[in-house]
Amino acid sequence: MIARVGDVVIGVTREVGGIGVLMLQVLRALLPWPSMDARELWRNLYRMGVKSLPIILATAFFSGAILVVQSGIFVRRFGAEGLLGWATGYSTFREIGPILIALMFSGRVGSNNTAELGTMTITEQIDGLRALAIDPIRYLIVPRVTAMMVMLFALTVFGDFVAILGGALLGQVVVGVDTSVFWHSLFSNLGTWDLVHGLVKSVFFGLVISLTSCYFGISVRGGAVGVGRAVNASVVASAIGIMVTDCLLTLLMK
Amino acid sequence: MTIEFRDLHKSFGAQHVLRGLTMTIERGEVFFIIGTSGVGKSVTIKHLVGLLQPDSGEILVDGKPVHGLAEREYYPLRKRLGMVFQHSTLFDSLTVLDNVALPLRKHQRMRMSAAREAAKERLAVVQMERYADRWPAELSSGMRKRVAIARTLTLEPQYVLFDEPTTGLDPVSARRVDEMIKRLQTLDVTSVVVSHDLTSIFTIADRIAFIYQGQAHIIGTPEQLRAADDPIVQQFISGRSDGPMETPGF
Ligand SMILES: Nc1ncnc2c1ncn2[C@@H]1O[C@H](COP(=O)(O)OP(=O)(O)OP(=O)(O)O)[C@@H](O)[C@H]1O
Numbered sequence: 001m002i003a004r005v006g007d008v009v010i011g012v013t014r015e016v017g018g019i020g021v022l023m024l025q026v027l028r029a030l031l032p033w034p035s036m037d038a039r040e041l042w043r044n045l046y047r048m049g050v051k052s053l054p055i056i057l058a059t060a061f062f063s064g065a066i067l068v069v070q071s072g073i074f075v076r077r078f079g080a081e082g083l084l085g086w087a088t089g090y091s092t093f094r095e096i097g098p099i100l101i102a103l104m105f106s107g108r109v110g111s112n113n114t115a116e117l118g119t120m121t122i123t124e125q126i127d128g129l130r131a132l133a134i135d136p137i138r139y140l141i142v143p144r145v146t147a148m149m150v151m152l153f154a155l156t157v158f159g160d161f162v163a164i165l166g167g168a169l170l171g172q173v174v175v176g177v178d179t180s181v182f183w184h185s186l187f188s189n190l191g192t193w194d195l196v197h198g199l200v201k202s203v204f205f206g207l208v209i210s211l212t213s214c215y216f217g218i219s220v221r222g223g224a225v226g227v228g229r230a231v232n233a234s235v236v237a238s239a240i241g242i243m244v245t246d247c248l249l250t251l252l253m254k
Numbered sequence: 255m256t257i258e259f260r261d262l263h264k265s266f267g268a269q270h271v272l273r274g275l276t277m278t279i280e281r282g283e284v285f286f287i288i289g290t291s292g293v294g295k296s297v298t299i300k301h302l303v304g305l306l307q308p309d310s311g312e313i314l315v316d317g318k319p320v321h322g323l324a325e326r327e328y329y330p331l332r333k334r335l336g337m338v339f340q341h342s343t344l345f346d347s348l349t350v351l352d353n354v355a356l357p358l359r360k361h362q363r364m365r366m367s368a369a370r371e372a373a374k375e376r377l378a379v380v381q382m383e384r385y386a387d388r389w390p391a392e393l394s395s396g397m398r399k400r401v402a403i404a405r406t407l408t409l410e411p412q413y414v415l416f417d418e419p420t421t422g423l424d425p426v427s428a429r430r431v432d433e434m435i436k437r438l439q440t441l442d443v444t445s446v447v448v449s450h451d452l453t454s455i456f457t458i459a460d461r462i463a464f465i466y467q468g469q470a471h472i473i474g475t476p477e478q479l480r481a482a483d484d485p486i487v488q489q490f491i492s493g494r495s496d497g498p499m500e501t502p503g504f
């Protein structure tokens with residue numbers, strides 16, 4: 001039992017260490033001059049960001065809507081119509097928006113990224129790059145990390161907006177709170193900091209997801225089975241990483 | 255300008271693949287490495303570009319050790335020492351043309367259009383210019399191999415390591431590749447060729463190393479190899495299934 005706990009601790013330490021080392025390598029690749037392959041960057045911005053837009057917006061809309069429907073019971077019971085906009089905005093901007101979108105992003109983009117890099121690893125394409133004297137960190141990893149951080153940020157901006165829209169709409173239709181009351185409550189009680197708080201988080205979530213998914217991708221061993229295992233581990237580790245980062249950042253940015 | 259392996263040892267877990275490999279490859283020669291499947295030919299040449307590190311022993315290129323370096327220190331070496339992988343390793347996300355253009359863009363600071371022009375010429379050399387806009391996944395393995403050869407040669411390396419360049423090619427394409435290797439020799443390029451192709455071996459090799467049980471069992475010219483009265487070598491070059499040779503796994 002103790003031995004098994006020990007194994008798990010060692011395993012987790014090794015993965016976290018590996019992700020840390022990858023982060024240092026990425027930073028080093030940005031020296032002395034932060035440049036990267038423009039084509040790789042555009043390709044990843046497009047397939048990671050633009051292609052994720054529909055699913056992210058749909059998730060955001062419904063989460064905003066559900067939030068309002070759930071709290072509608074209390075709003076009616078306590079006559080707290082004037083609080084609905086504030087409550088929806090506060091929880092969406094600070095917490096629900098960034099974290100839900102990050103989890104969706106990890107499921108769609110992070111897993112895809114691990115699978116792609118993993119396949120490149122087992123088919124020796126990464127070694128092929130190295131043999132051509134092209135640094136895989138600089139050519140493959142840096143554009144992916146950049147693209148994921150930029151796109152998760154952008155998607156969170158759009159997602160927040162659509163979630164609030166969903167909340168306002170359902171607030172009117174289901175709970176019976178007029179949209180003007182909703183907007184007034186939102187704008188008079190929330191500051192830019194509430195929005196910024198969540199967006200700062202989203203950038204860090206992007207970093208966590210990108211480094212984790214790249215790390216598991218390039219350390220695949222053992223053929224197609226290994227790729228499957230890596231995708232699995234990557235999604236789980238990203239989710240845990242997002243939660244831990246969220247905790248830390250929420251404490252830090254209080 | 256030589257490549258030297260000195261008493262190289264390499265194990266994967268309990269499997270002791272290279273067991274004291276020693277051989278010297280001279281400048282300008284076409285040097286073949288032959289041996290049974292799984293004997294460690296690919297492993298041997300991957301050591302030269304730092305994709306694998308030896309457990310013990312030395313590897314010298316032009317007199318300088320090339321083992322145990324940091325990853326960054328290999329990059330200058332790899333520009334002079336090109337490698338064609340056994341499985342081609344073209345990048346799935348780039349077209350055939352962009353695969354060949356990539357090293358030009360990265361190392362010669364060429365613009366995209368100029369790199370593509372140059373890449374087209376490189377593809378023409380291996381008769382693959384008609385497939386420039388295809389994706390690697392749409393090609394046969396022999397076609398991919400020819401593209402991989404073109405890609406490796408873009409940087410005009412002084413040494414080229416070919417891992418089974420003619421495997422999967424039809425006899426006509428295979429002889430064209432042989433001719434290309436011979437032509438490179440006139441440009442003072444040293445080629446190290448891993449091969450099972452007896453025709454190539456006996457038409458273009460200057461010297462041949464026969465690897466057996468992790469060592470260079472015999473090194474010599476094609477004539478010397480033919481004339482060797484070593485039963486294991488004779489069994490290999492005549493392709494008999496019965497004989498003294500031990501083939502682990504069979
Ligand atoms: N990365 C690796 N991890 C574990 N074992 C390996 C690895 N690479 C090679 N081996 C083992 O080393 C041995 C030699 O492999 P290698 O690829 O050099 O064979 P080869 O001589 O090139 O054979 P072939 O002619 O079939 O290509 C094989 O038994 C293989 O199982």
Ligand SMILES: [Mg+2]
Nearest residue numbers: 295296340417
């Ligand atoms: Mg091989």
